[in-house]
Amino acid sequence: MRHTLPIAPQFYVTAPQPCPYLADRMERKLFTALQGEGADRLNNALSQQGFRRSQNVLYRPSCTDCSACLSARIDVRAFQASKTQKRIAKRNAHLARRATSPWATEDQYDLFRRYLDTRHADGGMADMDVFEFAAMIEETPIRSRVVEYSDPATRELIAVSLTDVLDDGVSMVYSFYTPELPRASLGTWMILDHIEIARENDLPYVYLGYWVPGSPKMGYKANFSGLEVYYGGRWQKMTDPEAFSATTHPLSTDPIAEQVANISLPDRRPTGG
Template sequence: MTAHHPQSPQFFLTAPSPCPYLDGQFERKVFTHLTGSRAPALLDLLTQGGFRRSQNIAYRPACERCRACISVRILVDEFEPTRSMKRVLQTNGDLFGRMGDAEPTSEQFALFRRYLESRHAHGGMAEMSAMDYAMMVEDSQVDTRLIQYRRKGPDYRINGRSDEDLMAVALSDVMADGMSMVYSYYRPEEADRSLGTYMILDHVQRTRELGLPYLYLGYWVHGSRKMDYKIRFQPQEHLMAKGWERYGG
């Protein structure tokens, strides 16, 4: 009989379900709960081991016959934007991001619903209610921040604030060795702005300013075209069988 320390995390395995990224594949996940005063330290450790956070759950793929999901983190001190990324920064030069506590609002939820209906109408989050959204934002026992991006209003030069319409939102964790982008969404009608790319570039800068080495982007799914954007931000590291390995740059 194996004895367990009362504060040791317990891990669980989900049943197989159809993979949302690769046709014909089935996914399974191993997960544990992030609760109590040890949650931040546990998240640090698990993220370095390829886990992701959703509310108070840390999970990672545990598929039986597929290893397409690869954890990705950007080396922020070495990163330099490409020409196309510099154009994205220039295009969005009229935006301002304010980072604050993870607190949901009706304005955020309205934008979140528009984003889902446009980009993920048949995805697993399509039926989320305002209460579900509030839980996604608030249900965290780690250092979670909400960054809201708006157009710079007429008073921006005076007081550094912006009361213009909400353009994009990012929910992110701050850990001991970096930032981790948990979820982000934006105005779907502003496709020309490449707001998803812009938010990653903004997070690279925020991570640098915090003096932290990594920006965690979650999983790159080899073979899924919609996830290929993650490997554009080089140099980065991928979590492989022998540990984190440099990729690109």
């Protein structure tokens, strides 16, 4: 009988680089590879501890003197749509949803380029070519879906979300949409529809990525009731966005070794054969 010993994931830290959310700050990420037969278990365990997936990597902000970035999720049972959100849902009720396997298409890439060129021309993804886009969509070792929204009348692709399916929810990895319909509030609409997707599948949470107090790019996430943020090593209800600060302090984050020691890893039993 032969046994394969489990290999614990190794964690690394990126070199500091300019923060995309807050001016005059430097960001640093703690990350690990997402691979092998335990990828799903690791992704589920670390998503519940504030990590996010990017292709075959799981990462979490670990900046030297700033802890502004907070992982955010919506408690589906606690969510109640606001009047504005109800209007947005009604405005986009005609859109058709289609969930497919994670496979990149030319229509997706064309929409992605229009979205970036209009809304994020100076962002970190602005130079992404079609091959890099395909890698973002297709390189996933876990259960992922591409959720497409189109106009049935014109068959035009309107919006797309790369979405992971977790044990306790759905995680919106990356979303983009047509920039020609600003009044449609498609970013908000896709979150509202993912809340419905979670409800339809009896999943309790919708993971939204990071909310950053003080960042206009991320402020919209605080508009959703039932929002929770991962703060102080646990998920907490967002009762008042003003209670969270983007101020810097050299003691904002624990040392890397302590952060890694406090990460709960999934049970990795040896397999026999």
